[in-house]
Amino acid sequence: MKTGHILVFFLGSFIKASGDPIEAQLLSDLFYNYTPMERPINQHRNALKVNLKLTIQQIIDIDEKNQIMKANGWMDMTWNNYRMNWIPEHYDNLTKVRIPYDRIWVPDLLLYNSASERFDPFIHTHITVDHKGNNLYVPPALFESTCKIDVSNFPFDRQNCSLKFGIWTYTGELVDLQFEKGNGTDITEYMPNGEWKLISIDAQRHYIDYKCCPDKFVDITFYICLERRSMFYIINLVLPCILNSLLTLLTFILPAQAGEKITLSITVLLAQIVFMLLVMESMPATSDATPLISKYFTFSLFYVCASVGGTVVVLSLHYFVPEMWGPMSPAMRKLWLEFLPKLLHFKKHENGTYMVAEDPSQKLKCLCNYDIRKDRYEDEKRSSQQPNYQDIRMLRNVHRHLRYVAHKFASDEKWEFARLEWQFAASVLDRLCFYFFTVMVFIATLSTLFAVPSINKGFYPPTVEGYT
Incomplete structure (x- = not known):
């Protein structure tokens, strides 16, 4: 019994020792005296720029009764973390590492008009960090958003739904949300829906002063225009x-x-x-x-x-x-x-x-x-x-x-x-x-x-x- 325990201990030590020491050393250096609660900006008065790009993979459903749009896809978030940079030559030309999202600062991006019980639509994954400090975070998500349904032209109608994303705690002076060049969207992976035809997706940036808070917040709203395929209802x-x-x-x-x-x-x-x-x-x-x-x-x-x-x-x-x-x-x-x-x-x-x-x-x-x-x-x-x-009498009768x-x-x-x-x-x-x-x-x-x-x-x- 003791011999088995000793064998397992030596095998574990061998596997641990056989890991990449260069990447381990890089991670150890990067996280030395680092806290994920710190906003990654060298001057606290400056705003950290975060770029967004929405990729829609499929429009799953438009629930007319509950006025909810369901879609899946993912969100590309990019920003620069000045604490996460290194010289690749010092680490055997290693240029990228993957870090769990809870070990590094991540913008608390949420879907403002979420209709989901969880409210947070994202499935959190690892973050890709390169030697220049550029962070790429691409969490997949199932978006459930409220959508005002206009049924005046049913079943020949168009619906305009939106996905409103914003930082929940950081104001616009601390985190500056921007969408990538173009319209901030990608539909190359889009799968056509049998009931709804995707007409357009556009992004707009808003700088809003909410009544609850003294400061202004930035949000990026993606407007999705859908047209119903009416052949089913016609037939x-x-x-x-x-x-x-x-x-x-x-x-x-x-x-x-x-x-x-x-x-x-x-x-x-x-x-x-x-x-x-x-x-x-x-x-x-x-x-x-x-x-x-x-x-x-x-x-x-x-x-x-x-x-x-x-x-x-x-x-x-x-x-x-x-x-x-x-x-x-x-x-x-x-x-x-x-x-x-x-x-x-x-x-x-x-x-x-x-x-x-x-x-x-x-x-x-x-x-x-x-x-x-x-x-x-x-x-x-x-x-x-x-x-x-x-005869006359008879004729009269x-x-x-x-x-x-x-x-x-x-x-x-x-x-x-x-x-x-x-x-x-x-x-x-x-x-x-x-x-x-x-x-x-x-x-x-x-x-x-x-x-x-x-x-x-x-x-x-x-x-x-x-x-x-």
Whole structure:
């Protein structure tokens, strides 16, 4: 047992002794009488310059409900530490060393508009230090920032999110934050997102006086412009809604006798409500703006409800009972049987009207108004024979029965013709509603399309080329 312990001790001593003595000596010299709490500047009145460069690797998600943008990448931080320099020739031409971040001064850079529970988005790594004292710190990070979501043009919208970085404790007089030449960003490693298209990234430096503190602080804010790829929503929401709206028109093509007219109208209405619920699930509960697609769905819901009301009126006219409520008034007949059919281009028939059926008021008129006494007197004048009063009595009975039958037929045909007039009025209203709602569907669809920013080119400024 003792022999094993002795062997392990000698092996550990050998491994320790086999390390690079030059790098160990360099680190020992660098950290001699050094404290990481010291701001690495030779004059405390001077500001230490720290350069930033943001590399975005991927836009992970835009959470519209919670108004959070998630992205990953890394931040390049460079500064000069006057205590960390050496002459490479004294250390076998060693020009760079890697030092743990907690052993050396590091700017306490934080994401001001962080939405993460940790608040600090960085995963701390080693710092690369060269012989001139230049420090390079490249911590990877998962950025979760608050982002004001503007849903007024959803799903054809653009969002402007920001990542605001700043030193938490050092004022602008102590640490001067700057972004590297250009716009301080790098997208060479960017992976395109399936839902969002990266339009531009710009950096701006701000020097702000906060109410909490007497001194001013510097921050670097990276503004990220994203455009939604709307094909998914066009295929799964917009097109089904347009097709569902077109089904409204079929309601007025379906004959009233089919019995499924009102059923189709209500089915279309329920489908429209389902589409609205699907949109509401992905939208933040805000009253600041109404999404474009919600405006379209609301307008569509309005005319679908109106079409249900129109269908009810059409069916009421079709199944109108004239024996109970009476025939059409002259004004109604003028409107529904003459003016509107002419306006809606109904076809005139050979009888000069728009209805095939003729007015039965002239039918059986001769029989109903026939005077048998006058006819008998004329027969007596032409005949030299004495009239047979028994035959005349029989003819009177026959005539009375025929008049009753004629009146019965005339009354039945009168009410049947009145019923046909109301049914014809229902068909006129059907065609009127068809034309009206066709115009409404096209107005709603075209007005929504022309409000889309990608079609209305003047809504957004020109995009920056080179971003995908």
